[in-house]
Amino acid sequence: MYKDIILLTTSKKINNLCIAGVEKENGSWVRIISEDEEIQHAITTNDAMYEDGSMPQIMDIIRIKCKGYKPNYYQPENYVLDDSYYWEKVGTASIRELLRVHPVENNSFLFYDTDKCIERAYFNNLNDKDRYSLTLISPEDICVHVKQWSKHEKKKVTMSFNYSGNRYWYIRLTDTEFENIYLQYQDGNYNYREKCLLVVSLGDVNPKDNKHYKLIAKVLNIK
Structure with a gap:
């Protein structure tokens, strides 16, 4: 499955990244997680980049390939990254556009x-x-x-x-x-x-x- 999200955070987590945003079409929250338990399912910098090697920026609209939905007891927004694919930038959102889909x-x-x-x-x-x-x-x-x-x-x-x-x-x-x-x-x-x-x-x-x-x-x- 693919998720098109407005990127809202690339915050620090175990020397790696916590990646989250809202879906471009319906505003639902999406947190992208890895399968690496040693880093508490954070995303590495190498896995959070575009094909040209550049890093996504906050408010980028990004298409991310996911293996599936994997909620846990306190985080129902989690989707597992398919790290065999690069992320694709498909646009940039404004604050107004963000608040239109997710007030x-x-x-x-x-x-x-x-x-x-x-x-x-x-x-x-x-x-x-x-x-x-x-x-x-x-x-x-x-x-x-x-x-x-x-x-x-x-x-x-x-x-x-x-x-x-x-x-x-x-x-x-x-x-x-x-x-x-x-x-x-x-x-x-x-x-x-x-x-x-x-x-x-x-x-x-x-x-x-x-x-x-x-x-x-x-x-x-x-x-």
């Missing part, structure tokens, strides 16, 4: 509650139709936090914002382009005044605490 989502909560993570056990009693792990939101009152939390840790960038009447604190970023800008800043809290959309993903379970963390996979500035 911003206005759920009561960002992934089920107001915390920054979800217990794995939460999914045991959740209906299949209520499961999701990708969302496109329009946040308000954004603050970017830059902090070295302990002496031997690297500096980290997180974000807090309002969504559907709730405040979400210190959500991690996997958008390397955005993160790298703020890693150059001194420790502090920075109001982010650009109008933007966020692609938020629910990550793999953390083996240290058995929780799934909410991750900002892409900051999409609205020009």
Whole structure:
């Protein structure tokens, strides 16, 4: 099967990539995964490129050959990549075109509650139709936090914002382009005044605490 998607994130995952977007025709979420369990089904750079060797860009419309649909208990959007084929660019979408097929989502909560993570056990009693792990939101009152939390840790960038009447604190970023800008800043809290959309993903379970963390996979500035 082929999937024509508007590419919305190429965020970092185990030194590789988490690839996701929405279908060009109906706006459904699609996450492209590999069969490599050692990298938690991430996509390698070599497998995420066009035939000329160039890399896809955010908002490219891409035709990707997939082996099939493979959801799991917390990510119902997953499709397995057929890595024997190059990706094909078939166009470029604007923000307006994106929102025409996939308007911003206005759920009561960002992934089920107001915390920054979800217990794995939460999914045991959740209906299949209520499961999701990708969302496109329009946040308000954004603050970017830059902090070295302990002496031997690297500096980290997180974000807090309002969504559907709730405040979400210190959500991690996997958008390397955005993160790298703020890693150059001194420790502090920075109001982010650009109008933007966020692609938020629910990550793999953390083996240290058995929780799934909410991750900002892409900051999409609205020009």
